[in-house]
Amino acid sequence: MTDKKFAPGIERTFAMVKPDGVQRGLIGEIIARLEKRGLKVVALKMVKPSIEHIDEHYPKDDKWIARLGNKGFTVFDEQGISRKEAMGTEDEFEAGKQVRGWLVDYLVSAPVVPMVIEGVQAIEMVRKIVGSTLPSKADIGTIRGDFSTDSPLAANLTKRPIRNLVHCSETQEEAEHEIAHWFSADEVYEFERSDHAAMF
Ligand code: TYD
Secondary structure: OEOOOOOOOEEEEEEEEOHHHHHOOOHHHHHHHHHHOOOEEEEEOOEOOOHHHHHHHOOOOHHHHHHHHHHHHHHHHHOOOOHHHHHOOOOHHHHHHHHHHHHHHHHOOOOEEEEEEEEEOHHHHHHHHHOOOOHHHOOEOEHHHHHOOOOHHHHHHHOOOOOOOEEEOOOHHHHHHHHHHHOOHHHOOOOOOOOHHHHO
16 A cells, blocks of 8 residues: 555555464564564554454455465475375365465464554565565575474475464555454554654
8 A cells, every 4th residue: 555645655564473473472573573674563463363354354266265275286296295185185276275264263263463564665575574475485584484494295284274473465455455454544553763764
C-alpha cells in the first residue's frame, strides 16, 4: 500500500511471528532485524487467533492452494521421493489442501505476534529479510536461513507444516488484505523515526 502522506515508494506490509518464533524466544530478534534495516514497526500485538481468523488469513483460491502443493513437491522431486509416497497424492491441489489444513491448525495452537511494517519497498524488503519459504533453501543471513533447517522432507512427511518462524505478505494485494484483517485503522500508528532524516 503506498500512502500518499509518506514519501514516494513507501509501503506498508504485514508480518507475523509464528508460534515457533514466539516459543523459541525470537520475537525480539525478528523485529530487530526489520528495524535495523530501517523499516518501521507501525502496529504490533500478541494474539491467539481463532480458526476462522486464520482460515480467512490464508488465500483460499485453487491457484494458491495448488502452488502451495507444488512448492513442497519440488523438494520431493529433487530428492527422488515419490509424490504419492510423500503426500498420498500426485495432485498439487490435493497436496496444497493438506498443507493449508496443517498450517491453519498450527497457527491457532499458540500465540502469534502480528505487525505492520512500513518503509521503502517494505513488501519486498521484508520478504528478503525473512528469506525463502523453505528454511533448508533459505540464504544464510535471512531469518529463516539463520534459525531453521526445516523442509518439506521433515515436515510434510510427518503431516505438519514447515516451521519457518515468520509469515510476511507477498504482494501489495496480500498486504492490504492482511493489514485490514489483523488491525483496525486506529491500531496502525503514524510517527517518524528519529533516524529518518539521517537515513533519507
Ligand atoms: P507460501 O505462501 O508458499 O510461503 P511464504 O510463507 O514464504 O509466503 O506458504 C505458506 C506457508 O505454508 C509457509 O510459510 C509454510 C507452509 N508450507 C508447508 O508447511 N509445507 C510446504 O510444503 C509449503 C510449500 C509451505
